[in-house]
Ligand SMILES: Nc1nc2c(ncn2[C@@H]2O[C@H](COP(=O)(O)OP(=O)(O)OP(=O)(O)O)[C@@H](O)[C@H]2O)c(=O)[nH]1
């Protein structure tokens with residue numbers, strides 16, 4: 111069973127080493143794939159040092175310039191799948207998504223196709239250090255996306271997910287077009303439309319330990335109209351559209 115954790119990074123030099131070590135300390139046999147966008151703070155050099163220290167446990171996809179979270183994940187997922195991952199984890203590199211939830215989330219993949227680390231399912235919680243404005247924005251974004259798209263998942267904007275490789279194959283990564291916050295919503299929506307079994311595992315979401323947010327206000331506002339596009343683009347998807355279930359075209 112090959113398990114790959116995809117970590118997108120932009121200026122996470124002060125978090126990356128600790129994060130990789132926390133992941134390796136888990137009772138899981140996993141490798142880490144860092145997708146770095148030429149972070150000016152030298153995150154890439156730290157990833158290279160970790161690669162030398164722990165051969166085979168970490169790889170680096172270096173993209174050179176900041177190109178957004180969505181495309182970072184899509185490229186990272188493709189690479190993980192091409193290298194034969196059976197399970198792919200996505201999470202932030204800043205400790206908002208605590209590594210200690212992973213063993214439970216992974217074991218739930220026995221019964222589910224996608225497990226979401228969820229702030230808004232019973233038992234989940236948000237860091238009390240979040241200011242009221244951020245709590246409201248997050249709650250509003252979730253309500254907005256869920257109402258507009260009819261999403262069942264309570265934490266539709268969650269970026270902490272454990273995917274079976276078959277689910278990612280069936281999703282069809284080429285369908286996913288969002289690059290900012292809506293990337294998370296689009297993946298959850300498409301997975302639901304395609305009839306995948308989704309479980310929400312409650313998590314306590316911590317504010318980032320060190321460093322700054324990379325998400326500008328422009329990205330947050332772009333998300334509001336982008337949700338409409340996601341709805342229009344995928345509303346006709348049904349379980350029959352899972353890519354892995356499409357019969358190969360006969361060459362005869
Ligand atoms: N490769 C890559 N990673 C990114 C990009 N933007 C953000 N990230 C990473 O994606 C993860 C989530 O971004 P954050 O800046 O933490 O966004 P956020 O969680 O909404 O903001 P905070 O609450 O302030 O942490 C982090 O690991 C970032 O380093 C990007 O353009 N490219």
Ligand SMILES: [Mg+2]
Pocket residue numbers: 202204206318
């Ligand atoms: Mg964060």
